[in-house]
Amino acid sequence: MNGPIRLNRRSVLAGGGALIVSFSLGEALADDQSAPPAPKPPGSLAETPYLDAWIRIDADGTITAFTGKAELGQGFKTAFQQIAAEELGVPFKAVNVVTADTRRTANEGYTSGSNSTKYSGTAIQNAAAQVRELLIAEAARRFELPPESLKTEGGAVIAPDGRKLGYGELVAGDMLHVQAQAKSKLKDPATYSIMGQPVPRVDIPAKVTGGAAYIQDMRLPGMVHARVVRPPSYGAELIALDSASVETLPGVVKIVRDGNFLAVVAAGEYQAVKAMRALASVAKWRETARLPKQDDLPNVITGLPSQDTTIYTQSNPSASGTRTFEATYTRPYQAHGSIGPSCAVAQSINDAMTVWTHTQGVYPDRAGIAEMLRAPPASVRLIHVEGSGCYGHNGADDAAADAALIARALPGVPVRVQWMREQEHAWEPFGPAMVTKLKASLDGNGAIVDWNFDVWSNTHSMRPGGAGSMLAAQHMAQPFAVPAPKPLPLPEGGGDRNAIPFYKFPNAKVVHHFIPAMPLRISAMRALGAYHNVFSIESFMDELAVAAGADPVAFRLKHLDDARGRDVIEKAAKEFGWQSGQKAPPDRGYGFAFARYKNLAAYCAIATEVEVNRQSGRPRLVRAVAAVDSGQVVNPDGLTNQIEGAILQSMSWTLYESVTFDDTRITSIDWQTYPILRFDAVPEKVDVHIINRPGQPFLGSGETGQGPAAASIANAIADATGKRLRDLPLTRKRIKGAIDA
Missing domain, CATH: 3.30.365.10 (Aldehyde oxidase/xanthine dehydrogenase, molybdopterin binding domain)
Incomplete structure (x- = not known):
């Protein structure tokens, strides 16, 4: 054994826990310079590798799963309970989930970027699977039987002759404070009985009955x-x-x-x-007085000093266009x-x-x-x-x-x-104002051969880590300085999130104009820059489809070679009833949009039908149909909740929301001056269709719908009115102005 026995603090504090033994071969292997680096465990296990940081089993059989992520309404607390129960072979209700607590859970940083299931859920899944195998191995030792002859059921390991040992009995001698292996013996998705099922969320009852939920x-x-x-x-x-x-x-x-x-x-x-x-x-x-002029905000944003970085280039000199189109899209500060x-x-x-x-x-x-x-x-x-x-x-x-x-x-x-x-x-820190400028060329066959995308934005995260990010510390007699704003690195990015096109073009260039100076207090808001960048890209794709005389869905498929992306687009179009050359009823329009969030997470396509009152300019989202591919689905009901919520929240941003200010103060300080979606404007119907990928990695999906929803609604408004609006929000006043122009 290398080094002293280490005791798990949680087990010691709780009392009645189990003995913990750990060992390491690190020093013995350190001199072997020719050995390749050992593969890391998956998900957040790579940073917090001890199994008991994720799964605890007490001597009385109580099972607890731990996550450093914060439940915000995503429903992951339910999903993680499903994951742990599935891999441990116990009923759903046998597992308790403890979320972010600096004394009890792993340090998983921020809960952001739709990464909770991808990292923390993966950690819990693999930790639970490895715990299950350790329990089986210990039972095999006690039964004096080969491990493969045993099975797990109902919180116990069972021998062929009916003998059983409860999990609590098995951990009483040797426990789980061992490092995770890089590979786990995960269950076959074909055998799942808890994962993949629509389990009611555990956080909902208190919220809808007036209980202590918040x-x-x-x-x-x-x-x-x-x-x-x-x-x-x-x-x-x-x-x-x-x-x-x-x-x-x-x-x-x-x-x-x-x-x-x-x-x-x-x-x-x-x-x-x-x-x-x-x-x-x-x-x-x-x-x-230190605030900029709101009525000139796009020029203010593009006129501020910026750090310009080309984040993507693609060149094929043999491809050239015959017609060139340009457009500018803007987003205000949003709360x-x-x-x-x-x-x-x-x-x-x-x-x-x-x-x-x-x-x-x-x-x-x-x-x-x-x-x-x-x-x-x-x-x-x-x-x-x-x-x-x-x-x-x-x-x-x-x-x-x-x-x-x-x-x-x-x-x-x-x-x-x-x-x-x-x-x-x-x-509160607002979502940053943004400006995007797009330029593209079509060839004689109506294909995009040249694509240029420029985005201006502040940073999209001024979250704490230092005292200077918090108002109280900034306002003290000995104040802490606000930290220097920094761009968020790709591939996830911040203001440039989803700025790189997911479509394939022969020539392309994407430039991120990062603006350090921040006229208003800003930080992370759901989807970060992806909301506006996808709105811009997918609005422009519709404009180019019109110029090419092409159906918007067919036009997207023409420029997309990702098979899963194509499946999502085709699924949304089919379920919506999309037909090439279709005409919407009078004063209504159809819209479509697609994105893969961060170009590496979940896929989402959304088709919408929007009605516009031409007398008042008031838009109404009649229905939305979404298709999503989030890899292996844990809880289809929870995933549906997320996409439905994303569509409604994005609808609110897209049609109503904008921070207002004068030269000194923020003036949008209540629901009258900062209107949001009201119940009377909720769509008649929102349908979500899930493409499940059993055995595939979890893909973050909580923010995948914001950008496609915005663009789909904008495209439907353009279809209904014949006028293209490019400045968010697409308010009644702006729509009426476009109709009357």
């Missing part, structure tokens, strides 16, 4: 309520504060000020709200618009800080909060609790920092921080 619902014994008084605008300075009258208000416990950070704590929530408003009325701020404004709960006990938060990255957020508090990261624990509505970097991390800073001033007392609606709308 961080906003958390209540701890002795908890107090806090409200932050935010500056009125970016860069505003608190120059005077007479808080004496506020300190005597009913229920007020404490006023916390640190530079430009100002908050009030009260025993009751409404007492905190009243005190916040009173405190805001006596706070005097110095503001500076997450979370239905529940951000919230967090924090408690400091004996210099140990615990924060309950709906952040999408408990470990990076812990690093930022620890830096802000000037405390060792080990003294800060972050526990993920779902928030009411968000995919991306909204105010969650800021609320967590607010709560930690306030809780430090009230040792031992649980502090709940709840943002107000206007604070969320004004201060």
